[in-house]
Amino acid sequence: MTSQHPRRRASLLVAVACLTALGSTALTSCSPIVEKRGYVLDEKNLKRIKPNQTTKEQVRDIMGSPSTVSTIPDGPEGEAYYYISSTFETEAFYPPEEVDRTVVAVYFSKEDVVDQVAYYGLEDGQIVDLQTRATPTRGKELTVLGQIFSNLGRFNKAKDDKKGSGPTPGRPGG
Template sequence: MSRAITAGAFALALAAAGCTPIVTTHGYAPAPEQLAQIQPGVDTPQTVARKIGRPLTGGVLRDDAWYYASSRFETVGAYPPRVTDRRVVVVRFGPDGFVQGVETYGLEDGRVINLVTRTTPTYGRELTVLQQLFGNLGNVGATATEAGMGRPGG
């Protein structure tokens, strides 16, 4: 009887461990206490760097804003990771070089944008596997030039 209880307890513990989420954090966004130290009109990029560190990235064409981003992911079992929290902090600088303002955005403020789709769009018709395998059976002696692929405009 005790072996059955031990085996049952082990199976229950194993099942519970499989359902425990694995939490990972990517990036860096300063804590609200750190952001409270930044004073618009007083701080410069140098003092901001000393107080909260250098940013993940700056403005695209000119360095008028610093961006800090942090994401928290949870993975449960074999399911793909799910974003549970995201913070983006923007420190904007005015033309005089002083901090103009600090903005914080969360997951609820954003939209899901698929940055890397891992697919290349193809234009034209899509071939099936059989068409790809047997498509050149009639073109045994054809070269790229004979097929019209090597001449200009072809």
């Protein structure tokens, strides 16, 4: 009896270790994977940008290349630099979901001097569907059965008889 007691204790410890490992694996697999994308914002650099003092070249030196530049550089307000950073979370097998977005917009005057620095978040954005993968058409959309049965009743025997009422050349009896 004394020789079985240490074996029982060892098997119990192995079982507890396996259950602990299994439980910790299950818990960590449920936690989301956090991924940062885009520009890494540095508050110290943002504080160095002063409206009506900092030039466009100085902004590039301080902040680096922008994520994007305004599409209308010669507009009435001048050009704008946008520094965009996003945080995505992925849980299990689901697609990544954006949970946070920060956009720092640096607006320039016509003289290429900083006019304003603005901050935008995820709540300020609007969803724009750039690719719907559907071409709108006029008319009705029919199912397969609708297409098959749509021609029923369109045949008019009287019209068909008038068109081909004479003998057909090259056929027997004609």
